[in-house]
Amino acid sequence: MQVLVDGTDGGTVAADDRGLAYGDGLFETMRAHGGTIPWWPAHWSRLLRGAARLRIPVPAEADVVRQVATVFQGGDGIVKLLLTRGSGGRGYAPPPEPAPSCIVSHHPAPIATQGGLTLRWCDVRLAEQPALAGIKHCNRLEQVLARLEWTAPGCPMSGADEGLMRSTSGDVVCATAANVFALIDGQWRTPPVDRCGVAGVCREWALARLDACIETLSPQQVESADAVFLCNAVRGILPVARLGDRTWSPHPRVAAARRALALDHPAFAAPPETP
Amino acid sequence: MQVLVDGTDGGTVAADDRGLAYGDGLFETMRAHGGTIPWWPAHWSRLLRGAARLRIPVPAEADVVRQVATVFQGGDGIVKLLLTRGSGGRGYAPPPEPAPSCIVSHHPAPIATQGGLTLRWCDVRLAEQPALAGIKHCNRLEQVLARLEWTAPGCPMSGADEGLMRSTSGDVVCATAANVFALIDGQWRTPPVDRCGVAGVCREWALARLDACIETLSPQQVESADAVFLCNAVRGILPVARLGDRTWSPHPRVAAARRALALDHPAFAAPPETP
Numbered sequence: 001m002q003v004l005v006d007g008t009d010g011g012t013v014a015a016d017d018r019g020l021a022y023g024d025g026l027f028e029t030m031r032a033h034g035g036t037i038p039w040w041p042a043h044w045s046r047l048l049r050g051a052a053r054l055r056i057p058v059p060a061e062a063d064v065v066r067q068v069a070t071v072f073q074g075g076d077g078i079v080k081l082l083l084t085r086g087s088g089g090r091g092y093a094p095p096p097e098p099a100p101s102c103i104v105s106h107h108p109a110p111i112a113t114q115g116g117l118t119l120r121w122c123d124v125r126l127a128e129q130p131a132l133a134g135i136k137h138c139n140r141l142e143q144v145l146a147r148l149e150w151t152a153p154g155c156p157m158s159g160a161d162e163g164l165m166r167s168t169s170g171d172v173v174c175a176t177a178a179n180v181f182a183l184i185d186g187q188w189r190t191p192p193v194d195r196c197g198v199a200g201v202c203r204e205w206a207l208a209r210l211d212a213c214i215e216t217l218s219p220q221q222v223e224s225a226d227a228v229f230l231c232n233a234v235r236g237i238l239p240v241a242r243l244g245d246r247t248w249s250p251h252p253r254v255a256a257a258r259r260a261l262a263l264d265h266p267a268f269a270a271p272p273e274t275p
Numbered sequence: 276m277q278v279l280v281d282g283t284d285g286g287t288v289a290a291d292d293r294g295l296a297y298g299d300g301l302f303e304t305m306r307a308h309g310g311t312i313p314w315w316p317a318h319w320s321r322l323l324r325g326a327a328r329l330r331i332p333v334p335a336e337a338d339v340v341r342q343v344a345t346v347f348q349g350g351d352g353i354v355k356l357l358l359t360r361g362s363g364g365r366g367y368a369p370p371p372e373p374a375p376s377c378i379v380s381h382h383p384a385p386i387a388t389q390g391g392l393t394l395r396w397c398d399v400r401l402a403e404q405p406a407l408a409g410i411k412h413c414n415r416l417e418q419v420l421a422r423l424e425w426t427a428p429g430c431p432m433s434g435a436d437e438g439l440m441r442s443t444s445g446d447v448v449c450a451t452a453a454n455v456f457a458l459i460d461g462q463w464r465t466p467p468v469d470r471c472g473v474a475g476v477c478r479e480w481a482l483a484r485l486d487a488c489i490e491t492l493s494p495q496q497v498e499s500a501d502a503v504f505l506c507n508a509v510r511g512i513l514p515v516a517r518l519g520d521r522t523w524s525p526h527p528r529v530a531a532a533r534r535a536l537a538l539d540h541p542a543f544a545a546p547p548e549t550p
Contacts, residue, residue: 003290012287013295015278015378020288021357022415023298029365054416055423080365082296085419090304090355090382092418092451093426103290107365127402127471128443131420139414140297141329143367144360145406148330151368168403176367196402 002071003105007063017101019084022092023138025101026050027082031109031234033267035074039233040065042201047083050135055094056085059102071106076267078107078234084138109267110234113161116241116248117230119175121219122146122163126173126196134199143176162230164222164243167196172217178232179203181212182225183253188212202231202261209260227251236268237261278380279342292376294359297367298413300376301325302357306384306509308542310349314508315340317476322358325410330369331360334377346381351542353382353509359413384542385509388436391516391523392505394450396494397421397438401448401471409474418451437505439497439518442471447492453507454478456487457500458528463487477506477536484535502526511543512536 003011018024028043037043044061051058064081072079082103088095124146132139142165150160162175173191174180179200181190188210193199206212222228227248228240239254241247262269278286293299303318312318319336326333339356347354357378363370399421407414417440425435437450448466449455454475456465463485468474481487497503502523503515514529516522537544 005290011290013290013292015280015286015288015380017288017295018419019295020292020300020359020378021302021413022419023413024416024419025295027296054420055427078365082290084295090353090380092415092422094419094423096426103295105290105365124406125404127404127407129400129402129417131399132402132416137416138296138298139416140367141299141407141412141414142404144293144297144299144369145329147367148369151371152330 003103004067004071005103006101007067013101013103014087016087017084018086018088018094019082019101019138021088023140024054024088024094025082025084025138026054026056027080027136027138029234030079030081031265031267032072032075032077032079034076037068037079038265038267039201042204043081043233046136046199046201047081050137051083053131053135054085054137056083056100057098058083059100064102064104067102067104071104077109080105080107082138113235113238116239116250117161118159118242119240120150120160120163121244122149122165122176124149124165125168126165128167128169128195130195133196134193136198146176166219170218172219172222173197175230178230178235178238180222181206181229181231182217182222183227183251184221184225189215189217191215191217200231201233202236205261205264206231206237206257209264210257227254229254229257236265277346278378279346280378281376282338282342288376288378289362291362292359293361293363293369294357294376294413296363298415299329299363299369300357300359300413301329301331302355302411302413304509305354305356306540306542307347307350307352307354309351312343312354313540313542314476317479318356318508321411321474321476322356325412326358328406328410329360329412331358331375332373333358334375339377339379342377342379346379352384355380355382357413388510388513391514391525392436393434393517394515395425395435395438396519397424397440397451399424399440400443401440403442403444403470405470408471409468411473421451441494445493447494447497448472450505453505453510453513455497456481456504456506457492457497458502458526459496459500464490464492466490466492475506476508477511480536480539481506481512481532484539485532502529504529504532511540
C-alpha cells in the first residue's frame with residue numbers, strides 16, 4: 001500500500017490526531033480506472049457536505065487531486081482519501097483553528113464476484129442519528145461489529161458475502177459497505193439515509209440513472225422483492241442471489257442496470273453477468 | 276505531551292490504523308496523583324469490558340501499567356490510554372488476528388473550577404445504540420458536534436462550561452464529558468447508560484458511595500432538582516450553579532459528596548467549595 005500523509009510519503013500520523021482519538025474525520029473510497037477517477041466530482045462533493053456538517057476545513061481540491069494522482073500513478077485500483085480534523089488537545093472541543101490531516105492510499109482493485117451475493121441479516125442495528133446520517137464519517141463501529149458477526153474467529157461460518165442492516169426502528173437501511181436496491185412493482189427502491197446510513201456515490205448514480213425512488217423498506221418488502229442488488233463506488237452493482245432462505249435467479253432488470261453502469265463508468269464495463 | 280506508542284517514545288501511529296479509519300478503539304482518561312493512579316482498577320476493568328464488547332485483544336495489564344508509569348513518572352496530571360485494533364486492511368472486517376496499538380500520553384492536570392458550572396442543553400441528541408452504550412469507545416462525533424455548538428469560531432459565546440445531552444428519545448443522559456447526578460426527594464439519581472452514554476468511573480464511585488440510584492430523568496426533572504452535579508474521573512465532582520434559566524445555590528449535599536470523594540481519592544482532596 002502506498003500512502004501519502006499530507007502529501008508526504010511516510011505512512012504515519014501524529015498520535016494525537018483527532019481521527020484516532022474520536023473518529024473525527026471523513027473518508028472516500030474511490031475506484032480508479034486507466035489513470036482517472038471517473039466519479040471524483042461525486043466523491044469530492046460528498047466530502048464537502050460531510051466537512052460542512054462536521055465543520056472540518058477542507059484543503060484545496062487541486063492539492064488533494066495532486067496527492068490522489070501521485071498514489072495511483074495513472075493506474076487502476078482503489079484510492080482511499082481520509083480527512084481528519086488533525087491534531088487536537090485532549091478533549092472533545094476541537095482546536096479553534098484545526099489543521100486537518102489528509103491521508104491518501106492506493107489499494108488493489110477488488111476481485112470481481114462471480115454470480116450473485118449471499119446476504120444475511122445483521123443483528124446489530126444502526127442507531128438513528130440525523131446529525132451524522134448520509135455523510136461518510138469515520139465513526140464506524142456499528143459496521144465493524146456487524147462485520148464481526150460472521151467473520152470473527154470462532155464464529156460459525158455462515159458463508160455470507162455481506163450483511164443487511166436495519167435501523168433501531170426495524171427498517172432496512174443498507175449493507176455494511178454498500179447501499180441496497182429492491183425491485184418492487186417494477187420500480188427500483190432504496191431506503192432513505194436521513195436518519196442513518198450513507199448516501200453512496202453509486203446509490204446517487206442509480207437513483208438518477210435507473211429512475212429509482214427513495215422509500216422506507218421493511219425486511220419483508222426486501223425479502224419479497226422481485227430482484228435485489230447492492231452497490232457501491234468500488235464494486236459497482238452486485239446482484240443478490242440469496243438472503244436467508246430467500247433466493248433470486250438472475251433478473252433482466254439487474255443485468256440492464258449493470259449494462260447502464262458499464263456505459264457510464266469504465267471500471268465496471270463488461271461485468272460477468274452469470275457465473 | 277509525552278507519548279508512548281506501543282511502549283516506544285515516538286508519537287506517531289501507522290496511517291492504516293483502524294482507530295484512525297473507523298474510531299475502532301477504546302480509551303481511558305485517568306487522574307494521576309503523587310505517583311499513582313488511584314482509580315486504575317476501575318479504568319482497567321472498564322477497558323476490559325469495552326474490549327470484550329468490541330472483541331479487541333488486550334495487552335497484558337503489567338505491560339500497560341509499565342507504560343503508564345513511564346509517561347507520568349511518579350507525578351500528577353492526566354494519563355490517557357488509547358487502545359485501537361491496530362493496523363487493518365481497507366474494509367470494516369477486522370483482521371483475523373489484530374495487533375492492537377496502545378498509545379499512552381501524559382497531560383497537565385485541569386485547572387480547578389471555582390464555584391459552580393454553567394450548563395446549557397445541547398441540540399445534538401445521543402443516538403440509542405445498546406451495542407456501544409456504556410463503554411468508552413472512540414466513536415465520539417456526537418460529543419464533538421455537541422461541543423462545537425458553543426465553542427466553534429463564529430458561534431455566539433454562551434458562556435457555558437459544559438452541555439447536557441439528551442437521547443433521541445428526549446431523556447437526559449450526561450454532559451459531553453461527564454455524567455450527571457440530580458438530587459430529587461433527598462436521593463441522588465443518575466440516568467441509565469444502557470442505550471447511550473458512558474458508564475463513568477466517577478459515576479460508579481458515586482453510585483456506590485452516595486447510595487445513588489439509576490433512573491430515567493427528563494429535562495424537567497433535572498431542572499427542578501434540588502441540586503445537580505457533574506462528575507468524571509479527571510475533575511471529580513463539579514457542582515452545577517446554572518442550567519439555562521435555572522440557578523442553584525451551593526447545596527450541603529453536594530459539599531458532602533465532594534468531601535466523601537476527597538476521602539477516597541487524594542487528587543480530589545480539599546476541593547474549594549465556594550468561589
